[in-house]
Amino acid sequence: MAKGNRSESSTAGSNSRDVVLDAARTLITSRGYDGMSISDLCAQSGLPPSSIYYHFGNKLGVLAALLERTFHDLHTLFPNPSSFDELAPLERFERWVTGACNALDQRPDYLRLLLAISVGPHKDTETVRNTVRRIRDYAHASWVEALTPIFAPDGGEDDKAFVDQLAVLGRAITDGLSVTNSFDGMSYSAHITPFVALVRSHAEQRGRGSARDS
Secondary structure (H helix, E strand, C coil), X not given: CHHHHHHHHHHHHHHHHHHHHHHHHHHHHHHCCCXXXXXXXXXXXXXXXXXXXXXXXXXXXXXXXXXXXXXXXXXXXXXXXXXXXXXCHHHHXXXXXXXXXXXXXXXXXXXXXXXXXXXXXXXXXXXXXXXXXXXXXHHHHHHHHHHHHHHCCXXXXXXXXXXXXXXXXXHHHHHHHHHHHHHHCCCCHHHHHHHHHHHHHHHHHCCCHHHXXX
């Protein structure tokens, strides 16, 4: 019986953490980190301050835990480019971008949260900076992996540098689309075709147009 009680207590604790983090995500996305207080978290989550302090220590602890959960969500949300390795490079890229945009359409708060934190006053806090950097590095590596078969299949240094530049552009576009999505209600998926066309055009200009059939 005692063992069952411990299991139930552990489950309840885990659920409480998730409830607080869900509340924090909503509050930070809508009003920023500085606009969120412990009392706001209590009102949004329906939990007492003691529960929040027990699980996270303080408000910054909530932010750190939320960022860590967001990092793990990234692995669940986004497709891996290698999942489409059986396709020709350009088709592989299009399928990956489509999957990534569909994932963002399902969770539009994801990039909004990262942007809200990245420009906030706590962006230079070590915990925040390190976790945001891990998320950004993971996203960048995915872009590079998706673009490399098109532009740098032979591993040339100039080609790899171009892939890196295009990956930065891809991340910047999705960051910008999070603002467009928030204010104009436009989906990420609505912008797949023009971006794929841009990549295809660059591939043809650089003599990689045949990559679609290779």
